[in-house]
Amino acid sequence: GGLRVVWAGGAPAQVYLQNPTGPEDKKAYVQNGALVFDTVVHEPPKSLVTVGVHCVYPCGGKVEVTKLLRGMPADQLTSVTIPVSCFTDKGLKPRSVDTPFLVYTTGALDITFSNIRWEPDVNMGPLPRGATTWRDRAAARPFVEGDARRDGVVRGRRPTAGCRRTPPRRSDPRQP
Numbered sequence: 448g449g450l451r452v453v454w455a456g457g458a459p460a461q462v463y464l465q466n467p468t469g470p471e472d473k474k475a476y477v478q479n480g481a482l483v484f485d486t487v488v489h490e491p492p493k494s495l496v497t498v499g500v501h502c503v504y505p506c507g508g509k510v511e512v513t514k515l516l517r518g519m520p521a522d523q524l525t526s527v528t529i530p531v532s533c534f535t536d537k538g539l540k541p542r543s544v545d546t547p548f549l550v551y552t553t554g555a556l557d558i559t560f561s562n563i564r565w566e567p568d569v570n571m572g573p574l575p576r577g578a579t580t581w582r583d584r585a586a587a588r589p590f591v592e593g594d595a596r597r598d599g600v601v602r603g604r605r606p607t608a609g610c611r612r613t614p615p616r617r618s619d620p621r622q623p
Contacts, residue, residue, distance in 0.1 A: 449485070449561030456493055456555035463501075463549035464563065470503060470543035473565065476531045477541050481569040482548065483528050487559040491517045494554030500534045501546035508537030509551070516558070526562075528569060 452462045473480075482500065492513055499509035510533050519525050535541055548563050 449487070449559040451489075451557075451559040452550070454552055454554065454556045456553070459551065459553045461549055461551040462560075463546050465546045466544075470545040471547075473531070473541045473544045473547070476565055476567050477535055478532075479569060480531045480565060480567045481528045482531060482534070482563075483526065483566050483569065484548070484563040485524055485526050485561045486516075486519070487522060487524050488516050488519045488557075489522060489559065490555065490557035491519075491521070492552060492554060492556040494552060496550065496552040496554075496556060498529060499546075499549040499551060500531075500539050500544060501549060502540040502543040503545050506538065506540055506543070507546070507549075508534030508539035509549075510534065510537070516556075530569070531565070 450462070454460050482498070494513070495511065496513045496516055497509040498512050499507055501507035510529055512527075512529075515527070531539075531541065547565060550558075550560070
């Protein structure tokens with residue numbers, strides 16, 4: 448089951464889920480929550496792919512998942528967990544989420560998405576040294592799970608997709 452999406456490439460394209468009743472307050476998900484979905488990559492991406500969440504466009508945050516998708520085994524169901532803090536660190540305002548899932552690419556891609564959800568309290572593995580919350584841990588790395596049919600639980604391995612915090616930009620480059 449699920450939604451199979453085939454991008455032919457050659458032009459930007461996206462698929463998204465949007466709340467028909469308007470924005471929702473998702474602030475409760477920021478600290479320990481995640482956007483979680485199951486996916487089957489039939490043909491890996493030919494160019495950049497992002498997963499985004501919008502808070503009434505152009506407000507939103509996105510995470511690049513190109514390398515993550517390219518590294519997944521072909522035609523195998525895999526669960527992906529992206530901490531909500533990855534999106535808030537990139538500009539998402541969680542109090543007004545109207546598009547909780549969006550995938551964008553400009554190239555060819557054949558993929559199936561299923562069981563797309565936001566989970567409020569996701570155990571993403573042990574906290575790294577110096578981290579005091581799952582949000583801190585998410586800044587260090589997102590997780591992809593193994594075969595969801597076989598594993599049924601988080602079997603985290605470090606993906607190549609980035610979810611790293613970018614340092615704040617200084618308004619005056621001469622300031623330390």
